[in-house]
Amino acid sequence: MINVYDKYKPLRNALRTLEIESVLQLVRRKHGEVDSSGRAAIQDRWGSAIGIVFNWELHLLAREAMLHAGRDPWLRRADRGDLIPLVNHIRRITEEISKRAIDSGERAMKSLHTLMHQQARWQNPRDWDRLYRAHRVYGSQLVRDMFEAIVGTSLPSMITMAFATAGQAARVGVVDAAADYSGVGVTQDERDAYFAMVGASYSEAREALSAAQRYDEGWSHTWNYLEAKPLVCLWDDRPKQFLCPIPELVLRRVTEGLFYDLAKSGAKYGNAYGLAFQDYVGDVLTVQFKRSSQKVMAEEEYRVKRDRKDGVDWIVSDATGHLMIECKTRRMRLDAKITPDSEHLTETLSDLADSIVQHY
Template identity: 25%
Template sequence: METETKSPSIFALTRTRDRAEKHLSKYLTLADELDFTQMIWAANALKRNGGNGSVFFNRPTKEQLEFSQKPGVFEPWTLESLYNRFLSVDDETRTKRKKIICNEVRTALMLEDLQKQIENAEDGIVLARSPILHELHRIAQRQFHWQRGYLNIGQIYRSATIYTFEAAQTAFAAKHGLTIADLCSVGFAAFAATQRHPAFHIDQLPYSQLGVARESAVLALQLISMGIGDARKLAKAPKWKADHAAYTWSVLRESPIIFFNKGSAYVAPIPELIMYRISEGLYLDLVRLGDKGLIDAMGRAFEAYCKDIMQTLLPDLKIEGEFTYNRGQNKSPDLFVKLGDKIMVAVECKAKKMPLGAKYADPKRIVEQPGIDELSFGVVQLWRYFSYMRRHQGSDLDDSAVGMLLLLDPWTDLSDLVRGEILTKARAKALSDEAEIIAADMRPIVISSVQDLEYVLMKCTGASFLNAVQNAARAGFLGWHLASAHDNLPEVPSIEKEYPFLARVAEHAPWWSPPEARLSRAI
């Protein structure tokens, strides 16, 4: 007779968490700052490529090397959380007590295990109070971007296209005294330098070979690095209060490089975050310039990018841009996907980024974010256009046409709650403010991130793309990734397309030209 296994009580889980926190905090106060930072680098290096971690670790065994490759061991998202916990612990007794040995793999495994014990216990506490589906969203936000990777030519080109338009470059240079290209060149050189060794000095970077003056290299490092003391202060005053140990604010998202002894040693605990900082992280630089005109221009750049990649990878469909209608009183959706002369998909693009605090928040708090209103307004814009087309003869709108809300950031990944809130707010606004919108105009809306769209475009035909969009609009697929809707078609084309913008990358990201040569020079 089978017996039902009972889940641990909240009391037991809390006790497990508190015990692990006590032990971990004690060990972290005994860790030398530079050694611990290099230990995180080495653990990450073991996970990525095995042997490089041996540069810091003391003769790891074959068993340890094999164990580090297992799923769930030395995952970058766990290492990032562990490092931020290290920065935030009380360090008053740091120099007065015996140190733990950070250059042993077993030390890294022990500390990581304590971090995971805390996270697992808090998972149990949260899941005892809320449905597991609510947690999937922030699990996705924490892990999916790591699985996509940051040394990704598509992401680099997209970010360079959207964030480095002429006005942005001018404003950035005026504020910081260097170009965005110089920032990215130095960041990429630092990333390359940290592939084989945990620490570097500024003069070990080949900035002159990259066409960057030393003064600019210094300014660039100032933007993407932080002294260990300042990093500690920042970690102890996070930008939001986390309700779970796995979803804390990260110093490394803004400053992926930590320096010691007034710059004598620079260490990137997780080098991939340098690539994040000089690609997607450029959004932060634009926002901090404080110019709404630049944010609006970024939105237009996003629309242009989406049109470009869809035109290029869907040659058998027509992709058309926005126009005004209703005697110039309204703007149409940003893009239209047409089969022949018929509109099959109307697309509204939104470049609103999701704050990291919102990505990691309880999903019930995400729906309170101001950005949700902006996204819901995008849905209303689609329905308003559908309404106008219904009321005017000669419409080129196909009877089966649907809308797509195309997002720069994956707001709705694995979250029916967030997706539902966007559509609920859109319906409420349509019913209260848009008298001419009726139920027939509220056509299905597919909500997709641009990353998901890119994945589908690289493997679809025009016909399978339209079928995937129709699939994603059906009740059984609501909330699915567009890629999943495509993969679940009765017949999935077997296509492997070459990345279409490879020849353009150097134009928008001159520091990436060619990557292999720059890597070899920078290492």
């Protein structure tokens, strides 16, 4: 286990001189320029490109600003000239981690596992795909009632609020939780439930981020609390106003993030959720494979003597062969994502292997 706190301190010290709202607004504005490849150009005062910043680096900067930038009004307000020095601090930390942790070709190859989990998901800007999948799965009759009981709002109202708040955040950064959304069909109770789900106080966010912080090879891969609570209230005298440094996290929260709301609820939703996802996969297959020569077959039960067994979830067939599809909704644990050769990763891969061979 390595320790890079010595390389981390310059970033911490630089952020301590800056006022937090200005840093987060700087992150928000630059994040709005990120393209489909996951990066944005950095310009000088005359508009000439002098560098690039990656989406995940902006996520790290927002996380570290929440930990170290201050709320005192006398602190200096960050401007665009601060972006390159701050991003360079982040890069020096990650470069030093590579120097200290990667000592062989095998170790370098294993490090690709953690890099993939850190970077690949932010290179897919297709929010509509995620929103449709969430609408199809969580809107299913199999899980709809359970979903509304856990989240406290209907799925259409939650998605409406997500679009409204993400739009406000992208334009000005600040979202008003006391606004009236009845004009778009959202009740006050649903509004309040939504903001309770996506919003956090400054102290709550800092405490959660501090608890997860580490200064070893997992520094840049630790879970960012802003994914759970993308809206943060920075002002004690304005408890209904929230700043959103990364608007894309609002839409991620009501798509990818919903899985964890249900998982942590303690409700027995697993089987219903799995069946809803299986139905969604069937919908996709029937749309894609619709030629007369192609056939999509749903799961059928069968018996081996007296034992009842379930068949493969979906089978797609044509004259050339058969494609057997088994639907699984398991998620890889965070500790398996951020460590390239740990027992947690081995356990996760073994679990996946068991699922793959269950029909042999």
